Amino acid sequence: MGRSCHPKCRLGRLMSWLQIVLGGLVIIFSICSLFKFYSAGFFLHNEDICRQFYGVKEAYEGFDLKALSDRVGEVLNRLESLQERLESAVQQMEKNKEDLHTTNITKLEYKKYLEEEVIRPLYSAHISLRLIRLPKPEGIRNSTMKEEPLINTFVIEEIRKYITPKQSRVGKITIYGTEGIFNTIGHACVSYKKELEEYMSYDIGSYCNDDWNLAQKLMLNGCDPLPRRRCLTRASMVYQKPYPINESLWRLPDDRNVRWSNYLCRNFKCLMGNNSRRGYSKCVGCFEMEKEKLKWVTNSSLPIDFLINDVLAIKPGEIRIGLDFGIGTGTFAARMREHNVTIVSTALNLGAPFNEMIALRGLIPLHLTLNQRLPFFDNIMDMIHTTGFLDGWIDLQLLDFILFDWDRILRPGGLLWIDRFFCKRKDLDAFMYMFLQLRYKKHKWAISPKSKDEVYLSALLEKPPRAI
Numbered sequence: 119m120g121r122s123c124h125p126k127c128r129l130g131r132l133m134s135w136l137q138i139v140l141g142g143l144v145i146i147f148s149i150c151s152l153f154k155f156y157s158a159g160f161f162l163h164n165e166d167i168c169r170q171f172y173g174v175k176e177a178y179e180g181f182d183l184k185a186l187s188d189r190v191g192e193v194l195n196r197l198e199s200l201q202e203r204l205e206s207a208v209q210q211m212e213k214n215k216e217d218l219h220t221t222n223i224t225k226l227e228y229k230k231y232l233e234e235e236v237i238r239p240l241y242s243a244h245i246s247l248r249l250i251r252l253p254k255p256e257g258i259r260n261s262t263m264k265e266e267p268l269i270n271t272f273v274i275e276e277i278r279k280y281i282t283p284k285q286s287r288v289g290k291i292t293i294y295g296t297e298g299i300f301n302t303i304g305h306a307c308v309s310y311k312k313e314l315e316e317y318m319s320y321d322i323g324s325y326c327n328d329d330w331n332l333a334q335k336l337m338l339n340g341c342d343p344l345p346r347r348r349c350l351t352r353a354s355m356v357y358q359k360p361y362p363i364n365e366s367l368w369r370l371p372d373d374r375n376v377r378w379s380n381y382l383c384r385n386f387k388c389l390m391g392n393n394s395r396r397g398y399s400k401c402v403g404c405f406e407m408e409k410e411k412l413k414w415v416t417n418s419s420l421p422i423d424f425l426i427n428d429v430l431a432i433k434p435g436e437i438r439i440g441l442d443f444g445i446g447t448g449t450f451a452a453r454m455r456e457h458n459v460t461i462v463s464t465a466l467n468l469g470a471p472f473n474e475m476i477a478l479r480g481l482i483p484l485h486l487t488l489n490q491r492l493p494f495f496d497n498i499m500d501m502i503h504t505t506g507f508l509d510g511w512i513d514l515q516l517l518d519f520i521l522f523d524w525d526r527i528l529r530p531g532g533l534l535w536i537d538r539f540f541c542k543r544k545d546l547d548a549f550m551y552m553f554l555q556l557r558y559k560k561h562k563w564a565i566s567p568k569s570k571d572e573v574y575l576s577a578l579l580e581k582p583p584r585a586i
């Protein structure tokens with residue numbers, strides 16, 4: 119046999135070692151389970167390990183034991199299937215004992231066998247074991263424990279790293295007076311685990327996938343906020359410098375400044391209102407500058423269309439900053455800019471590059487869903503304008519939360535401009551109650567029929583002082 123036996127002998131020896139190691143792991147897990155039930159003090163050597171898993175009594179209060187036991191079960195299954203495969207390989211060899219003497223496996227086959235059948239499963243079991251995040255016995259009652267069940271939900275290391283609270287490097291308390299920095303993700307990320315893990319699968323420092331639409335889908339489904347990523351966002355290959363502000367406000371941007379791969383259209387012309395295959399249905403015609411130029415400045419036949427001049431005349435010189443909550447290409451912000459008013463426009467890329475369009479016009483898009491509290495402080499905005507977004511489909515309780523949030527950021531004396539809200543005629547009373555419950559001062563109020571059973575409502579309301 120001599121040299122030709124050499125790889126086989128090593129293989130055999132290696133496998134017996136492996137079995138010993140795996141057996142040891144299984145024993146440790148079993149002892150830990152036993153320890154949990156009997157809490158006896160005589161497993162001296164394993165006690166420390168077990169405390170890591172189950173801790174002192176308060177250690178696992180609030181700790182998601184189910185997530186942990188799921189993960190441990192996963193590892194055990196992997197180890198078990200590895201062991202089974204190795205054993206069956208050995209049995210196979212045993213059967214072909216005769217051949218064993220006559221044939222010899224090449225080093226290459228031997229290497230391949232080790233790589234595919236042994237090292238890979240062992241590695242993934244090892245990684246799964248490492249990913250188990252154990253409660254630290256000290257400080258358990260403090261906030262650090264609350265995130266653990268969430269962290270244990272995710273397997274992808276990058277997500278886990280992101281949501282683990284980060285302590286300050288210089289002291290126990292951060293400059294914000296907190297114990298750490300808590301990177302947050304929306305709680306519904308848990309229901310979109312697969313998509314989120316896809317989103318967070320990248321090599322650190324490399325280029326991200328061109329997946330803003332996956333990100334937006336996650337956001338819209340409640341995984342909002344999304345985790346940050348450590349990869350480089352792709353940009354248009356031929357990005358041109360934007361037009362100067364005196365031109366950009368009313369000009370379609372350069373097509374080359376947008377990555378079009380995730381849209382039906384491939385240029386701004388294609389997004390025009392008369393194209394039936396433009397890929398979006400909200401804000402039809404918003405990319406036609408000639409039509410946009412008429413909005414809020416020309417008298418319309420309908421009483422529900424207020425003019426910017428009339429609205430600003432109510433509070434001359436007082437309106438300087440505001441929020442445009444809707445879907446559009448920033449035309450309201452552009453007009454207000456001409457009045458020296460700074461408007462932040464919310465934007466979602468629903469089938470068309472609304473965010474890019476607003477930014478390329480030289481205005482500020484805020485990529486925001488309805489899921490979140492507005493990222494503004496209390497009593498600061500001079501104006502909130504809303505159009506085209508909140509319509510009769512909206513749940514009344516959701517609308518209530520949104521209205522109170524707007525009220526929070528609007529300053530006393532600030533204006534709430536509800537522009538062309540529409541709903542079913544029979545729902546009008548409910549919505550009117552919603553808008554009037556805040557007891558704002560009514561500057562303008564108009565209702566017009568939209569169709570046979572739908573109506574438009576526009577209102578200009580002023581937040582009263584709150585000296586309480």
Ligand SMILES: *[C@@H]1O[C@H](CO)[C@@H](O)[C@H](O)[C@H]1NC(C)=O
Pocket residue numbers: 121122220221222
């Ligand atoms: C086994 O190895 C010997 C040399 O070590 C070689 O001559 C022989 O061809 C090999 N047999 C097979 C079946 O590969």
Ligand SMILES: *[C@@H]1O[C@H](CO)[C@@H](O)[C@H](O)[C@H]1NC(C)=O
Pocket residue numbers: 256257258259260297
């Ligand atoms: C928990 O944190 C608070 C301050 O946030 C601290 O006063 C308290 O001692 C901590 N408790 C434990 C058990 O560490």
Ligand SMILES: *[C@@H]1O[C@H](CO)[C@@H](O)[C@H](O)[C@H]1NC(C)=O
Pocket residue numbers: 362364365
């Ligand atoms: C815009 O402003 C620049 C200088 O700031 C000027 O050269 C240019 O002619 C202006 N364009 C228009 C259309 O007014």
Ligand SMILES: *[C@@H]1O[C@H](CO)[C@@H](O)[C@H](O)[C@H]1NC(C)=O
Pocket residue numbers: 390392393
């Ligand atoms: C569609 O719009 C473009 C540009 O606005 C215009 O040239 C064209 O005539 C329109 N087509 C139809 C069918 O209205």
Ligand SMILES: *[C@@H]1O[C@H](CO)[C@@H](O)[C@H](O)[C@H]1NC(C)=O
Pocket residue numbers: 415416417
């Ligand atoms: C709009 O109509 C009013 C009167 O209804 C008039 O005073 C005003 O000049 C008109 N504005 C424009 C821009 O046509």
Ligand SMILES: *[C@@H]1O[C@H](CO)[C@@H](O)[C@H](O)[C@H]1NC(C)=O
Pocket residue numbers: 456457458
């Ligand atoms: C906006 O500000 C500029 C410079 O301060 C001023 O010249 C212009 O008249 C203002 N426009 C309006 C509409 O107030």
